[in-house]
Amino acid sequence: MIPVLPNFVNCMPPYLGRFQAGRTRAAGCINVTVGTRRFMLLPDLASLEAAAQRVYQVMPPTPQICWPLLCARSGAEVWVKHENHTPVGAFKIRGGIIYMDELARREARIPGVIAATRGNHGQSVAFATARAGLRAVIVVPHGNSREKNAAMRALGAELVEYGRDFQEAHEHAARLAESQGLHMVRSFAPALVTGVGTYTLELFRAVAGLDAVYVPIGMGSGICGTIAVRDALGLRTEVIGVVAAGAPAYALSFAAGRPVATDTADTIADGVACRVPDTEALEVIRCGAARIVTVTDDEIRAAMRHLFTDTHNIAEGAGATALAALLQEANTMRGRRVAVVLSGGNVDREVFAPVLG
Numbered sequence: 001m002i003p004v005l006p007n008f009v010n011c012m013p014p015y016l017g018r019f020q021a022g023r024t025r026a027a028g029c030i031n032v033t034v035g036t037r038r039f040m041l042l043p044d045l046a047s048l049e050a051a052a053q054r055v056y057q058v059m060p061p062t063p064q065i066c067w068p069l070l071c072a073r074s075g076a077e078v079w080v081k082h083e084n085h086t087p088v089g090a091f092k093i094r095g096g097i098i099y100m101d102e103l104a105r106r107e108a109r110i111p112g113v114i115a116a117t118r119g120n121h122g123q124s125v126a127f128a129t130a131r132a133g134l135r136a137v138i139v140v141p142h143g144n145s146r147e148k149n150a151a152m153r154a155l156g157a158e159l160v161e162y163g164r165d166f167q168e169a170h171e172h173a174a175r176l177a178e179s180q181g182l183h184m185v186r187s188f189a190p191a192l193v194t195g196v197g198t199y200t201l202e203l204f205r206a207v208a209g210l211d212a213v214y215v216p217i218g219m220g221s222g223i224c225g226t227i228a229v230r231d232a233l234g235l236r237t238e239v240i241g242v243v244a245a246g247a248p249a250y251a252l253s254f255a256a257g258r259p260v261a262t263d264t265a266d267t268i269a270d271g272v273a274c275r276v277p278d279t280e281a282l283e284v285i286r287c288g289a290a291r292i293v294t295v296t297d298d299e300i301r302a303a304m305r306h307l308f309t310d311t312h313n314i315a316e317g318a319g320a321t322a323l324a325a326l327l328q329e330a331n332t333m334r335g336r337r338v339a340v341v342l343s344g345g346n347v348d349r350e351v352f353a354p355v356l357g
């Protein structure tokens with residue numbers, strides 16, 4: 001049983017038409033036993049709207065902009081959701097704000113929190129815990145982004161470097177949480193989904209009639225939030241997930257119909273360098289996403305360049321994956337109204353300089 005938070009609804013109702021109660025869906029999508037098992041919780045509209053109001057106490061809504069040069073490049077009407085313009089330069093901050101709110105309501109006394117991250121989840125946790133006056137321990141793998149590490153320290157986090165990748169850092173953080181009695185903020189949790197879902201609420205309300213939205217997938221909170229909002233608003237917009245070719249765990253899992261872990265996760269898009277998918281996130285994605293597009297690091301680098309030359313925004317690798325996927329699918333998307341989520345702009349100078357050339 002996964003944790004039940006107030007005001008959450010089961011993700012199944014919007015999809016019931018596609019499932020048969022108590023049976024496995026013909027394509028083997030999900031084992032659904034309606035009425036006895038709650039397999040994933042998605043926020044309803046009231047929760048999303050309440051979360052948005054809470055987020056706006058800390059930051060303003062981010063813009064969504066239709067850039068003419070990007071439209072000309074792709075042949076589609078492209079709206080960029082500018083999550084690079086938040087106080088930590090990434091969408092994750094929204095999840096941190098809502099998560100810490102929920103936590104404060106549920107647990108009056110905790111000694112501090114701990115999280116594993118490649119940087120943006122850690123910044124969001126550090127930002128929110130600093131506001132709550134709590135200790136934040138953040139575990140990053142060796143060789144993590146220098147500038148993201150500096151930003152987390154500047155927000156007051158205690159940084160621990162451990163392991164070769166996110167997964168090893170995550171496992172170490174779980175051990176430290178146990179031994180030090182810290183609350184672990186995992187990278188995928190219902191309150192994070194609600195919080196980050198608020199960017200999609202802004203996007204869908206600002207731009208009517210979107211045919212599709214491309215969303216990067218790391219551990220899955222962003223895309224699950226987008227699916228939740230799409231369904232809560234009763235829209236038909238296709239939600240298209242994007243992964244990096246060097247970290248294809250979610251694409252492999254989507255195709256296989258079960259979690260498939262990979263041995264490595266090597267990509268310029270550090271924010272989506274996931275090796276072991278989250279089971280609950282995968283179920284929601286399999287229910288609600290149209291497909292998952294895999295983009296190479298060369299395509300990601302090109303998209304980072306295009307975002308710079310066409311909009312003069314800086315996108316980190318993960319933040320450029322959505323545009324990379326749209327450009328890969330430009331032929332099918334020609335003439336359609338689509339959105340790409342520029343999920344973050346936190347790229348180290350020494351990584352970005354050679355990308356620009």
Ligand SMILES: Cc1ncc(COP(=O)(O)O)c(C=O)c1O
Pocket residue numbers: 090092120121187216217218219220221222223271272316318319343344345
């Ligand atoms: C910039 C950026 N984009 C996308 C993602 C993936 O987000 P999620 O873990 O919600 O799938 C992350 C994760 O940290 C990120 O930092």
